Amino acid sequence: MRYFPVRYAWMVLLALFLSAAGAELNFSADVDRTTVGLGEELQLTVTVRGTNIGSIPRPQLPELSDFNNLGSTSSQSTNISFVNGRMTQEQTVSFIYFLSPKKVGSLSIGPCKLEYKGETYQTQPISITVTKESQAPPARQGQQPQRPFDPFDWDPFAPPQRQPRTTGRIQDDIHIVAAADRTVVYQGEQVTVSFSLYTRRQISDLRLTEVPSFNGFWVENLYDAKQLQYRTREYGGRQYDAALLKKVALFPTQSGELRISPMKIAGQAISSGGFFFQSAEPFEISSGAITVTVKPLPEQGKPASFTGGVGRFEVTAKLSADSSVGGEPLNLSVRISGTGNLRLIGPPKLPAITGVRVLNPETKDKTSDEGGGLSGSREFVFPLMPQVDGKHSIPSLELGFFDPKAGTYYTRSTPALEFVARGAVPTAGVVETGSGMRVLGSDIRHIKPCLRPGSGGWSTAPEWWIWLFYPMGIVVLTLGVVLGRHQRRLEQDRGYARRTRSGKLVKKRLAQARGLLEQGDERGFYAALSQAVVGYVGDRFNIESQGMTNEELTVELTRQGVSPTGVTELLDIVKNCDAARFSPGMVSCSGREMLERAVRTLEAL
């Protein structure tokens, strides 16, 4: 019962915490613009933000029947803050989807859902207005395309820059060509795939009807046409107007035969019959599929520091500061730069650093596709929290990667780094070093050489005998109290003293009488027996019985509560004893019988 209020307070605290914890995860969806031209690209960003959250699953997108899903990517960042000595780790994961509307009008992106730790989170629906006109900002003069019209919403009234060719069948005049720069690669090696439109006819109402799928690849979107830029190209021995529709960098995440499905587009092919007489012919065409043969990375020579990098990379490391005061964290930035599958490279394996806690890194990417392959940098920022004071060394970090051109593994390493922590542990022991720097206990104290002698046994030693002291103490105290009280009463209360001692005295007197009887001294026996009986009665009831007459004794015994039978018996014994002493032969019973009778009578008192 004593602990009940504490338990109650604890439950209240728990309930308060429950209510506060409900707002830990923030799930939202946003678009880069709410008005978009038909066929233009729209960026939907679904963001999950929360403190101390683990791995977040990919959110469920709503039914997007009015949009083409052109691809997706994701990014992640971590923010660590300290409030009143308490660390909070806020993580933000953004899932970015590239969408393209299929029709003009007011469209809606329904709520995205996220199932996380048994809870379902949902975003607000987003309304998108899709116009027929392009909403993209006008291109700069220097980048003006040869034929500036929206490929997915061509304006027939815009002045054509190039007269379409109208001769021949549509299948011969319009093609989509899917091309890969290589079809046999190592796992993780880049494959660049482009989809181009080749046409000899003027086309309108161009729209994407089937997006190619890249199962088994990590996709980096390099180019999506917002305006078609035609150039004259030869295809199948004929001249075409060719425009790049889409270009992606693919990084196989598994080995084997991987298939890139075709892209399909539909539109109207314009046939010219004079200035006022044009006719449109609908068409739908598809590119061919591409099969990529992916070879697994060789196991031979794979360094322990390999974290998935395929390409050519360099690695550098630096610390945000060379000292830390009061346990403030530092950042160790490990930057991997080069050409290859940068986004697939995992963080380098940081060895355990004694006295330093290393938190999960934040990842920052900077990539571009200039120079024929995906290049740039990936930076891992490790927050370091010093746990003990002193000089801390961060050992050299290694990064292993596979160079597909050379067909072998390489390893790059960073130089070792150092920093000094002060004030992380204010109470640690101090050691003076030769350099004069004060190093505060950076390790535990050493082991003991032998078992501690006589070290107790709060669990092995039998404790039951310790508990005996308590009842024994109570017994001793009780005895002291009782015996002391008895002693004082014996000293102060004569009646109590006589009564207490009466038992002993009568036994002594009866034994004396018995001895006389055995010696054959009948007179002496009866005298002693009479004295024993009268003396016991006197001691027992604290009366001067020796000098009393039979009548006085009767009155006194009756007053003391002795039954009339008992009084009569006592007096009869005394009378018989007197008679036997002074008139031998007048007593009918023997001395032994008289003794037993006296014992019985006294016991009955």
Add this chain to the structure above:
Amino acid sequence: MAAELKHRAIQLWHTGVLMVGFWFVTPCLVPAYAATTADLFQAANQAYEAGDFGRALVYYDSAAMFVRNANLYYNRGNAHFKLGAIGRAIADYNRAYILAPTDVDIRQNLEFGRAYRPDKTLVIPNPVLRFLTALLRLVDLATVKLANGVLFFLTLLCLGLVFFGGPVQRRPLVVIAAVLAAFWLYTGASWLSWAAEVSPAKAVVVVPELTLRSGPGEEYKEMVIVHDGLEVLVRSRRGKYVLVQAPGGEGGWAESSAFEQIFPAR
């Protein structure tokens, strides 16, 4: 009748032989047992010195099955610490501290282990409380228990003599009883202080990271994430789950296998 008497005589003879045998054999067994524990301890220390902390731990665990010794727990805590098991190290340092509260090395390593764990618990010690705690923990728990029992008996014995004796002996006996009672109260307070320390509700997180939830199951909402080495109080148990409270009041449910109960020791 004669047969029955003979049978009883044989029974008595066997019992006598067994008792005599036990009387002589037991003292021989006890040193052998002690030597085994000491050997295990030394073997563990040798493995530790050689840097083989895993093997040292196996030996320390074996020795801990036979004795409860402050140095054994201290060394085992060191082996746990070297293997990165901060929670188990803190649990062992706590056990060693109870057995030898005045040992500076044990207290140093306990504080070091606490400073090393990821979850920092800021405790600003009240100087008065700190002084009182130090005063109450001058001797170990086993000694305090024994002293409390003996002092209780002697105090009541003196009081009994006060009641029993005459007025001449009463005054010095009262003074002696008062002094004994004061010591008895001190050891009682010390015992209470130690009892809070060795509460079976005390446990340590022994997994690198642990999510405490609002209920006993994976389906419940996550409340707080704690890490290896955090000392918690077990408030309730349900099946394989326990409700724990971290310093500062926060807490939640998690599987009991993620914790090591400090007392009674394993």
